[in-house]
Amino acid sequence: MPANLKPAAPGQPKTVNTPDTLNGDKVFRLLVDSIQDYAIFLLDTNGCVASWNPGAERMKLYRREEIMGKHFSIFYTEPDLAIRKPWHELEVAAETGRYEDEGWRLRKDGTRFWANVIITALRDENRNLLGFGKITRDITERREAELRYRLLIEGVSDYAIYSLDPTGVITSWNAGAERIKGYSTDEILGRHFSTFYTPEDAAAGLPQRVLKQAADTGHYEGEGWRVRKDGTRFWSSVVVTAIRNETGDLVGYSKITRDVSDRKKLLDTIRQHAEELELRIAEREQTNAELEAFSYSVSHDLRSPLRAIEGFTDIICTDFGNQLPQEVKTYLGQISTATRRMNRLVQDLLEYSRLSRIELKPTAADVATIIEEARLQVDESFRERVKVNVPAGVKAFVHPPTLTQIIYNLMTNGLKFYPAGKQPRVEVSAEQHEGKVRITVRDEGIGIPPEHHERIFQVFERLHSASKFPGTGIGLAIVKRGINRMNGTVRLQSGPGKGSTFTLEVPAA
Amino acid sequence: MMVVRMKVERLITLVVEDDDSDFQLFEAAFRRTPGDVQLHRVDDGESAVAYLAGDGTFSDRSRYPLPHIILLDIKLPRRSGLEVLQWVRQQPGLCRVPVIMLTSSRHTKDVNRAYEKGVSAYFSKPETMKELTDLLGALKDVWTRWFEFPSLDDKAN
Numbered sequence: 300m301p302a303n304l305k306p307a308a309p310g311q312p313k314t315v316n317t318p319d320t321l322n323g324d325k326v327f328r329l330l331v332d333s334i335q336d337y338a339i340f341l342l343d344t345n346g347c348v349a350s351w352n353p354g355a356e357r358m359k360l361y362r363r364e365e366i367m368g369k370h371f372s373i374f375y376t377e378p379d380l381a382i383r384k385p386w387h388e389l390e391v392a393a394e395t396g397r398y399e400d401e402g403w404r405l406r407k408d409g410t411r412f413w414a415n416v417i418i419t420a421l422r423d424e425n426r427n428l429l430g431f432g433k434i435t436r437d438i439t440e441r442r443e444a445e446l447r448y449r450l451l452i453e454g455v456s457d458y459a460i461y462s463l464d465p466t467g468v469i470t471s472w473n474a475g476a477e478r479i480k481g482y483s484t485d486e487i488l489g490r491h492f493s494t495f496y497t498p499e500d501a502a503a504g505l506p507q508r509v510l511k512q513a514a515d516t517g518h519y520e521g522e523g524w525r526v527r528k529d530g531t532r533f534w535s536s537v538v539v540t541a542i543r544n545e546t547g548d549l550v551g552y553s554k555i556t557r558d559v560s561d562r563k564k565l566l567d568t569i570r571q572h573a574e575e576l577e578l579r580i581a582e583r584e585q586t587n588a589e590l591e592a593f594s595y596s597v598s599h600d601l602r603s604p605l606r607a608i609e610g611f612t613d614i615i616c617t618d619f620g621n622q623l624p625q626e627v628k629t630y631l632g633q634i635s636t637a638t639r640r641m642n643r644l645v646q647d648l649l650e651y652s653r654l655s656r657i658e659l660k661p662t663a664a665d666v667a668t669i670i671e672e673a674r675l676q677v678d679e680s681f682r683e684r685v686k687v688n689v690p691a692g693v694k695a696f697v698h699p700p701t702l703t704q705i706i707y708n709l710m711t712n713g714l715k716f717y718p719a720g721k722q723p724r725v726e727v728s729a730e731q732h733e734g735k736v737r738i739t740v741r742d743e744g745i746g747i748p749p750e751h752h753e754r755i756f757q758v759f760e761r762l763h764s765a766s767k768f769p770g771t772g773i774g775l776a777i778v779k780r781g782i783n784r785m786n787g788t789v790r791l792q793s794g795p796g797k798g799s800t801f802t803l804e805v806p807a808a
Numbered sequence: 809m810m811v812v813r814m815k816v817e818r819l820i821t822l823v824v825e826d827d828d829s830d831f832q833l834f835e836a837a838f839r840r841t842p843g844d845v846q847l848h849r850v851d852d853g854e855s856a857v858a859y860l861a862g863d864g865t866f867s868d869r870s871r872y873p874l875p876h877i878i879l880l881d882i883k884l885p886r887r888s889g890l891e892v893l894q895w896v897r898q899q900p901g902l903c904r905v906p907v908i909m910l911t912s913s914r915h916t917k918d919v920n921r922a923y924e925k926g927v928s929a930y931f932s933k934p935e936t937m938k939e940l941t942d943l944l945g946a947l948k949d950v951w952t953r954w955f956e957f958p959s960l961d962d963k964a965n
Binding site: 602603604605606607609610611612613614617618639642 | 832940
């Protein structure tokens with residue numbers, strides 16, 4: 300950034316006769332002497348130091364008495380002396396009235412500092428050269444900051460950072476810009492930034508709109524397709540900022556562009572997936588609605604003929620039983636049994652499909668209450684065979700009717716599989732354990748060989764014939780599906796002759 | 809205050825049921841239990857409304873008398889049981905008639921809708937003949953011995 304240094308007003312007296320009259324001006328002298336941050340001194344027409352202020356001493360380390368009369372080239376570096384820069388500066392100042400420069404200068408101890416220098420020619424009313432006024436500022440720190448900043452920008456390779464003049468012509472270019480857009484600094488400086496736009500966008504006046512918005516609001520942000528030097532396109536994320544000087548005049552724009560093609564691609568993919576997902580959800584919802592209608596009509600229409608078979612069989616047996624041979628009555632009994640089984644089957648299947656379909660909204664529920672409810676559903680003649688050992692106050696985050704059904708299924712399952720003559724016995728316990736509630740249903744029945752442990756949770760999987768142990772083969776499938784849908788798990792520990800232990804784990808409330 | 813108990817000699821029941829077998833089983837179940845009940849049947853929702861409104865041939869009230877009780881299925885041709893129920897509840901006088909749902913639907917939605925629309929009781933059809941006999945026998949017992957029937961005359965208080 301160029302220094303915006305105007306010659307200090309007090310340092311530019313309009314009517315000065317000689318350096319001596321200047322020295323005579325006490326007030327002005329006081330002012331100059333009080334200034335610490337600027338070296339302000341006079342040179343005679345040859346360039347020899349004719350006055351010295353504390354700022355100069357502080358900056359250049361020479362005391363007044365040792366520098367007075369010395370040629371000011373003493374402040375210049377070897378390379379500058381080699382090109383006779385000090386003399387050149389005086390010539391320019393004498394010719395044009397003023398010379399301004401930035402560059403390295405030397406202190407007395409030989410160290411360098413970056414100086415902003417203004418040399419002003421001082422003339423009398425007859426335009427005779429009296430000498431030169433010299434104001435020097437140490438701007439080393441600012442220069443270093445600027446350098447660091449420039450290096451930073453130039454070194455950034457992930458972002459194209461460049462500047463435009465007020466009309467949109469490119470005035471600077473960094474490594475990132477070269478990498479992203481493919482143009483070298485030499486070939487792009489001086490070209491209009493609309494070069495980067497697609498022909499469609501350029502024709503639609505987008506570059507002009509971008510600059511206008513940045514000028515109007517200070518800022519433009521956007522994303523869009525841009526064109527590289529080789530003609531390929533990339534998806535860019537752009538920030539344009541208007542740059543104004545102290546008086547508010549627009550002096551140009553800074554532009555930061557990122558190649559976000561990968562992100563764009565990713566977002567497009569995600570969006571596409573989301574759309575597909577939505578479509579599938581819609582399809583699924585429709586399927587669910589159809590399934591619902593299907594199961595409704597199954598429960599209504601499929602069971603109605605079953606009721607008829609069962610009912611009329613019952614009427615024949617009851618009302619005409621004494622007129623029938625024993626064999627017929629046996630067969631009728633089998634019809635009744637089959638219908639009852641069919642009825643159970645339909646109900647269990649409906650329950651299973653319902654469990655997969657409906658939303659199981661979990662609530663905080665008392666586990667002891669749920670287990671007691673399940674126990675009360677067990678046929679009265681077996682109810683006493685179910686022992687419950689559950690501490691009060693255990694609460695699970697579950698869908699209570701589903702957990703009740705699951706526990707009921709495990710209870711009846713546990714009561715069912717006993718060798719003839721042995722009294723069935725089921726024990727239910729529950730405990731809270733690390734954010735989970737663990738419910739255990741244990742029986743002392745015939746047990747399940749380990750190789751069948753997976754299979755028994757599948758629909759219609761049976762290990763025994765229905766005549767030996769009745770059942771639909773859906774009970775445990777309902778357990779598994781129900782518990783999974785409540786974010787729980789079911790485990791089985793069992794072996795032949797060892798009884799079975801089903802362990803449920805559900806989130807604690 | 810004078811209390812006059814309506815003497816119901818023969819309980820007139822309108823059964824709205826599309827399934828012939830189910831209707832025959834209802835008849836058998838009622839027959840097996842003590843007490844007299846006179847069954848009239850229509851087999852779709854539209855006929856139920858026509859019967860109750862006394863439209864066309866149903867205007868002959870000696871053949872098609874207004875019932876003391878309506879036994880109503882939900883899933884019916886033409887007009888659903890819920891629609892029939894809603895219609896009944898909008899008729900002056902007739903709106904007081906006890907309507908019993910007896911249906912194979914056990915959907916909570918159906919149960920809730922039925923009670924919202926003013927059903928008097930809701931039962932799902934039992935699975936076995938024995939249970940059906942128990943249910944209909946119990947209902948008939950309650951109706952004939954304990955039930956207070958409203959007057960369907962819309963001018964009655």
